[in-house]
Amino acid sequence: MIWQLDLLFFVILVVLALLALRVRNLMAAVAILATFSLMVAVMFGAMAAVDVAFVEAVLGAGLTGILFIILIRDTGERAAELESKRPVILLLPLIAVFVGLMVFASSGLPDRGDPDAPAHTHVSPDYIEGALVDSRTPNVVTAVLADYRSIDTLGEVIVIFTAGLAVLLVIRTMPGREPDPAPGRLDGEGDVT
Amino acid sequence: MFEIFLARYVYFFVVVLLAIGLYGMLAHRNLVKKIIAMLIFHTAIFIFFIEGSVKDDAEAPVILPGREVVAADYVNPLPHLLILTAIVVGAGIIGVAFALLLRLHRAYGTLDEEAILGIIGSELPDHAASSPEASSPPTSSSAVETDPGGGE
Numbered sequence: 518m519i520w521q522l523d524l525l526f527f528v529i530l531v532v533l534a535l536l537a538l539r540v541r542n543l544m545a546a547v548a549i550l551a552t553f554s555l556m557v558a559v560m561f562g563a564m565a566a567v568d569v570a571f572v573e574a575v576l577g578a579g580l581t582g583i584l585f586i587i588l589i590r591d592t593g594e595r596a597a598e599l600e601s602k603r604p605v606i607l608l609l610p611l612i613a614v615f616v617g618l619m620v621f622a623s624s625g626l627p628d629r630g631d632p633d634a635p636a637h638t639h640v641s642p643d644y645i646e647g648a649l650v651d652s653r654t655p656n657v658v659t660a661v662l663a664d665y666r667s668i669d670t671l672g673e674v675i676v677i678f679t680a681g682l683a684v685l686l687v688i689r690t691m692p693g694r695e696p697d698p699a700p701g702r703l704d705g706e707g708d709v710t
Numbered sequence: 711m712f713e714i715f716l717a718r719y720v721y722f723f724v725v726v727l728l729a730i731g732l733y734g735m736l737a738h739r740n741l742v743k744k745i746i747a748m749l750i751f752h753t754a755i756f757i758f759f760i761e762g763s764v765k766d767d768a769e770a771p772v773i774l775p776g777r778e779v780v781a782a783d784y785v786n787p788l789p790h791l792l793i794l795t796a797i798v799v800g801a802g803i804i805g806v807a808f809a810l811l812l813r814l815h816r817a818y819g820t821l822d823e824e825a826i827l828g829i830i831g832s833e834l835p836d837h838a839a840s841s842p843e844a845s846s847p848p849t850s851s852s853a854v855e856t857d858p859g860g861g862e
């Protein structure tokens with residue numbers, strides 16, 4: 518993709534991330550987070566990852582925002598205290614060490630857009646060239662997800678089922694529960710995904 | 711120098727986003743803010759993977775009919791698959807986290823981490839006496855009995 522556009526998106530993302538954490542009103546923070554996810558989805562689309570862009574727009578920008586709004590409406594928590602009593606002096610060296618480690622680790626990674634990067638030369642060409650012949654599916658992502666690697670996708674469904682089950686158990690055994698519809702909507706979350 | 715920047719700026723921005731997420735998770739005392747920071751952290755990981763799938767002069771991994779298939783013409787589809795799975799599992803994580811937050815809020819009446827820790831600390835010596843959960847055993851048992859109707 519065009520690198521200037523990519524750079525612009527990254528700057529927007531950093532600003533939105535800082536704003537989402539900085540703003541005191543939780544509803545505003547959730548709105549900014551949904552904008553962040555939508556920007557990420559647009560960025561994925563620009564990087565030719567169309568399937569990921571769809572899923573990020575639906576789940577990241579849509580469903581996550583709705584769940585946040587249900588949570589905030591249900592708990593009545595509207596504003597967050599900004600500053601922790603924990604001293605920032607302790608945190609900054611930790612973040613600096615983390616950033617240093619990550620930058621050090623990224624020095625071994627391939628350049629952006631390099632067609633000979635190790636990730637592009639191992640099994641990936643076989644999947645791309647075989648998808649249409651083996652599964653009659655032009656979309657390689659669909660072919661791998663639902664055909665070559667369908668057992669792994671079944672495993673993913675089990676993970677989502679377990680998450681839905683965990684939500685049900687936590688909500689149902691909740692002490693002092695009032696009869697309102699919001700927890701029921703949270704239960705359905707496992708089925709939606 | 712400019713070529714190095716073009717090849718490397720992705721890693722720089724991803725690390726910045728990761729650092730913002732990590733700082734938010736550690737520094738904020740409101741649990742909703744902590745989850746927002748966690749989402750920023752894992753979205754940064756998604757961006758890292760999808761940037762890794764990019765090839766120069768390549769298209770979306772949808773095979774066009776009537777043309778010879780050359781792998782170098784299409785971006786790598788495997789990171790897309792990993793991230794599709796990760797986004798869906800991320801929605802599951804958010805669901806469980808919100809269920810736990812709702813439960814914490816019912817038990818302590820706040821989503822402020824330090825307030826909750828304060829309540830837990832003050833309960834420890836005599837938790838049977840004047841805690842907000844003193845009335846919870848009867849309510850919880852009645853909630854379990856009335857649940858099958860209300861939960862569906």
